Amino acid sequence: FDCYDYDSDGSHDFIGAFTTTLEDMESKTQGGKEAQYPCINPKKQSKKKYQNSGVIHLTELKIFQRPSFLEFVYGGMQINFTVGIDFTGSNGNPANPTSLHYINPYQPNEYMQAIQAVGNVCQDYDTDKLFPALGFGAKLPDGQVSMEFAINFNPSNPYCAGIAGVLEAYKACIQRVTLYGPTNVAPIIYHVARFAEQAQKEEAEKGAHAYFILLLLTDGIITDMDRxxxxIVYASGLPMSLIIVGVGEADFSDMNFLDGDNGTLKGANGRPALRDIVQFVPFRDFKKTTGAELARHVLAEVPQQVVQYYEIRKIPPKPRPTQT
Incomplete structure (x- = not known):
């Protein structure tokens, strides 16, 4: 066991460590007894009067089995994958080869590469393989500026058939919208969260398990950060995870603030997130690697986020259906 003094910036200070066994902990805590383990810092051991850097008191030992992500999948949990795409003006004129939305017939742009890499993994867990694809920050053909629209322009049925369908809808959409702004991402997060909230109600009513993953692709600084x-705080109590992929060369320092790895994210009113549901990755860090490596990195935290959600709700995985 390694013991650290926690720092919110991630630079935790090492206090000391001790080694024991499960058998030892069990025997020392039997009958309500307390086990004590001195924490030793090797760098301080050479000092004459050094005894320890503190003592860990183990007052109770409980052993329990934690379900795995795959147990929920095998038990019938439905993964629902949604894509949200940034159509703001800072991406550049799509007709210009320097634009992040430029459609090169020989080379997919960064948006397309990210959708393909992450989507190809997620679709293996989605039984119907119908994915809602949403856009924000564009002026639509009717002249309205929208922060939440279906990229197939069918709000009553925003679903695309597979990742190939998402990419086709994206390429068609680019030809019909005018890139505009601002970069407001909260509406799309709330959009998916409403479906996750409905799924949460059905957990109690029907015993159905459904989890939502939103892949949000953006090229710049979020303009509605407080909202x-x-x-995100609202969604943290729902069956939902948010993956943000930063496209292009912008300053994405604010995005790391949303990723709760360095401390609990809080809303504008100070309310803390129930759990960390955000993973941010700048696409530029993976330009020279494979799509599989990008997908592995951005999806690394999702399995534990799924398990943590159901643990908080005290919902076990369903038994694996018997094959006949």
């Missing part, structure tokens, strides 16, 4: 924080 986005509130949306």
């Amino acid at each position: 986005t924080r509130d949306a």
Whole structure:
């Protein structure tokens, strides 16, 4: 066991460590007894009067089995994958080869590469393989600026058939919209969260398990940061994870603030997130690697986020259906 003094910036200070066995902990805590383990810092051991850096008191030992992500999948949990795409003006004119939305017939742009890499993994867990694809920050053909629209322009049925369908809808959409702004992402987070909230109600009513993953692709600084924080805090209590992929060369330092790895994210009103549901990755870090490596990195935290959600709700995985 390694013991650290926690720092919110991630630079935790090592206090000391001790080694024991499960058998030892069990025997020492039998009958309500307390086990004590001195924490030793090797760098301080050479000092004459050094005894320890503190003592860990183990007052109770419980052993329990934690279900795995795959147990929920085998038990019939439905993964629902949604894509949210940034159509703001900072991406550049799509007709210009320097634009992040430029459609090169020989080379997919960064948006397409990220959708393909992450989507190809997620679709293996989605039984119907119908994916809602949403856009934000564009001026639509009717002249309205929208922060939440179906990229197939069918709001009553925003679903695309497979990742190939998402990419086709994206390429068609680019030809019909005018890139605009601002970069407001909260509406799309709330959009998916509403479906996750409905799924949460059905957990109790029907015993159905459904989990939502939103892949949000953006090229720049979020302009509705306070509302986005509130949306994430709201979604943290729902069966939902948010993956943000930063496209292009912008300063994405604010995005790391949304990723709760360095401390609990709080809403604008100070309300803390129930759990960490955000993973941010700048696409530029993976330009020279394979799509599989990008997918592995951005999806690394999702399995534990799924398990943590159901643990908080005290919902076990369903038994694996018997094959006949």
